[in-house]
Amino acid sequence: MISNDVNPETCIKALEVDNITKIFKKNKNKEIRAVDSVRFEIMKGEIFGVLGPNGSGKSTLIRMISTLLIPDSGNIRIFGMDSVREANKVRYMINRVSVEASFFKKLSAMENLLFTAGLYGISKNIAKKKLMDIFDIIKLDKKRIHDPLEDFSRGMQQKVAIARAFLTSPELLLLDEPTTGLDPRAKREVQALMEKVKSESNTTILLTTHDMEEADMLCSRVAIMHKGKIRVQGDSEHLKKSVPDREKDCTLEDVFMFYTGSSLSEEEAEEFQEVV
Amino acid sequence: MNIVLRELRAAGAFIERNFNLVKRYWKWELVFFVYTVANSVTMGFIGKGIENFSDSKVDVNYLILYMLIGSILWGYLSILFEIVAETVAWERWEETIEYTFMAPVSRATHLMSVCLFSIFYGLIRSALILLTVSWFFNLDLSNAQFLAAAGVLAVGSFSFIGLGMIAAILPLISPEKGVQVVHIFQALLLMFSGVYYEIEVLPVWMQNVAKLSPATYALQGMRKAILSGESFDRLGEYSIPLVFMGIVMLPLGIFVFSRMEIYAKKKGLLKRNG
Numbered sequence: 001m002i003s004n005d006v007n008p009e010t011c012i013k014a015l016e017v018d019n020i021t022k023i024f025k026k027n028k029n030k031e032i033r034a035v036d037s038v039r040f041e042i043m044k045g046e047i048f049g050v051l052g053p054n055g056s057g058k059s060t061l062i063r064m065i066s067t068l069l070i071p072d073s074g075n076i077r078i079f080g081m082d083s084v085r086e087a088n089k090v091r092y093m094i095n096r097v098s099v100e101a102s103f104f105k106k107l108s109a110m111e112n113l114l115f116t117a118g119l120y121g122i123s124k125n126i127a128k129k130k131l132m133d134i135f136d137i138i139k140l141d142k143k144r145i146h147d148p149l150e151d152f153s154r155g156m157q158q159k160v161a162i163a164r165a166f167l168t169s170p171e172l173l174l175l176d177e178p179t180t181g182l183d184p185r186a187k188r189e190v191q192a193l194m195e196k197v198k199s200e201s202n203t204t205i206l207l208t209t210h211d212m213e214e215a216d217m218l219c220s221r222v223a224i225m226h227k228g229k230i231r232v233q234g235d236s237e238h239l240k241k242s243v244p245d246r247e248k249d250c251t252l253e254d255v256f257m258f259y260t261g262s263s264l265s266e267e268e269a270e271e272f273q274e275v276v
Numbered sequence: 277m278n279i280v281l282r283e284l285r286a287a288g289a290f291i292e293r294n295f296n297l298v299k300r301y302w303k304w305e306l307v308f309f310v311y312t313v314a315n316s317v318t319m320g321f322i323g324k325g326i327e328n329f330s331d332s333k334v335d336v337n338y339l340i341l342y343m344l345i346g347s348i349l350w351g352y353l354s355i356l357f358e359i360v361a362e363t364v365a366w367e368r369w370e371e372t373i374e375y376t377f378m379a380p381v382s383r384a385t386h387l388m389s390v391c392l393f394s395i396f397y398g399l400i401r402s403a404l405i406l407l408t409v410s411w412f413f414n415l416d417l418s419n420a421q422f423l424a425a426a427g428v429l430a431v432g433s434f435s436f437i438g439l440g441m442i443a444a445i446l447p448l449i450s451p452e453k454g455v456q457v458v459h460i461f462q463a464l465l466l467m468f469s470g471v472y473y474e475i476e477v478l479p480v481w482m483q484n485v486a487k488l489s490p491a492t493y494a495l496q497g498m499r500k501a502i503l504s505g506e507s508f509d510r511l512g513e514y515s516i517p518l519v520f521m522g523i524v525m526l527p528l529g530i531f532v533f534s535r536m537e538i539y540a541k542k543k544g545l546l547k548r549n550g
Binding site: 022089 | 289370
């Protein structure tokens with residue numbers, strides 16, 4: 001496994017994932033090792049990418065960090081706090097944007113966001129002021145914030161989901177495929193927003209994606225996850241140099257193929273055949 | 277920040293969200309209101325038609341009100357159980373459940389605030405149903421102590437909430453059939469509690485079960501208040517057991533729900549495709 005450049009001794013550890021495993025039993029004879037002995041650390045202020053095809057265990061990993069799933073073994077610590085034993089303290093420090101922008105669709109964007117503010121103990125006045133700033137940053141049309149979410153495009157809904165995450169000022173932001181399914185313009189806007197966060201704030205971001213270009217552009221380090229296991233992790237330049245005979249024009253897709261034995265599209269096609 | 281203030285803001289957020297949802301789904305609220313009124317009116321007419329089945333004279337006004345109280349309590353419990361059960365089911369349908377469950381708010385605050393909303397909403401709805409249904413029958417309500425009846429219902433609501441929380445674990449552990457099972461749970465509760473009859477007509481073993489049901493005391497207390505015109509201070513034999521049941525069932529409901537939440541998080545049941 002390739003080591004990363006960040007010295008853990010000199011940085012604050014934002015997230016420590018220590019040998020976690022999650023197994024789902026489907027019936028007496030079948031079990032799925034969704035996450036298998038996964039171990040990594042993220043330093044404060046870092047954007048760390050977890051890459052892998054659908055079904056590789058990325059979302060299960062994110063759910064365990066979000067306190068929504070309890071690992072079968074291993075520990076997760078967020079700024080030193082245990083995600084199971086100190087779940088409520090951890091919840092103040094994290095927020096998440098997932099692939100589905102989940103909202104009460106009949107309620108307006110503002111009603112949904114003020115609901116979130118209330119859950120995090122933020123007063124309405126403070127939340128409204130904060131949201132106006134966030135809307136400027138994410139370029140959300142303020143005239144539409146009182147419209148029901150069901151009238152918003154997928155891209156706009158995802159922007160509101162990002163506003164929801166920023167509203168709570170998380171120390172650790174979990175982005176679970178935030179650009180999947182977006183049109184190219186919306187995707188570029190969301191990516192630009194992540195770059196802005198990266199350059200202007202000290203928020204730590206864990207980004208899961210199967211978009212290799214996106215990971216290459218945004219992440220300081222990446223881990224490649226395949227069938228529940230992390231196959232390799234490190235900064236993308238080191239990973240590319242580690243692929244024999246492809247040192248010059250190596251891409252993260254090549255890295256993925258080298259460490260998993262197949263391309264990402266082959267993996268997804270294989271998974272599709274299994275489903276069919 | 278003061279933790280109490282945080283929890284109060286969270287409670288306010290849950291209550292406001294539920295009011296907003298009622299506001300946005302007002303047409304459906306109207307449809308279900310009409311449905312409940314139709315059920316109550318039917319029960320009232322069953323009471324009115326009883327005389328035709330026998331030669332004996334019955335107090336029709338008493339019988340209609342007797343049936344209506346059963347029907348209205350059924351409607352009230354339906355709303356209360358539905359709202360509490362939908363704490364899980366609706367959020368799962370909207371896919372917001374994970375965001376609510378990862379928010380830093382205690383489950384007690386979450387459940388209690390949803391329940392407070394359901395009591396408030398259920399009481400207003402029940403009063404409106406009683407008013408609407410009264411229009412169909414020439415009822416003599418001059419002797420009725422409505423405030424005393426509402427008081428019994430409010431006191432009973434604490435134990436109903438506890439039961440509702442226990443019922444809410446069903447959609448938590450069974451996304452497909454959990455909500456339907458909540459309706460079965462509610463029907464069993466009312467069957468044992470004498471919703472349209474005195475519990476003395478039940479077999480002895482069912483009467484023993486009825487003594488453990490808060491709905492038994494709520495129904496009897498409400499009937500005493502409306503049919504016999506008893507004031508709240510004379511309804512201690514019904515309200516005191518309800519207070520004790522509330523003291524036991526409310527914390528029990530929170531405890532059981534919290535344990536099942538841990539189970540759901542171990543098994544990956546919060547999200548079906550998890």
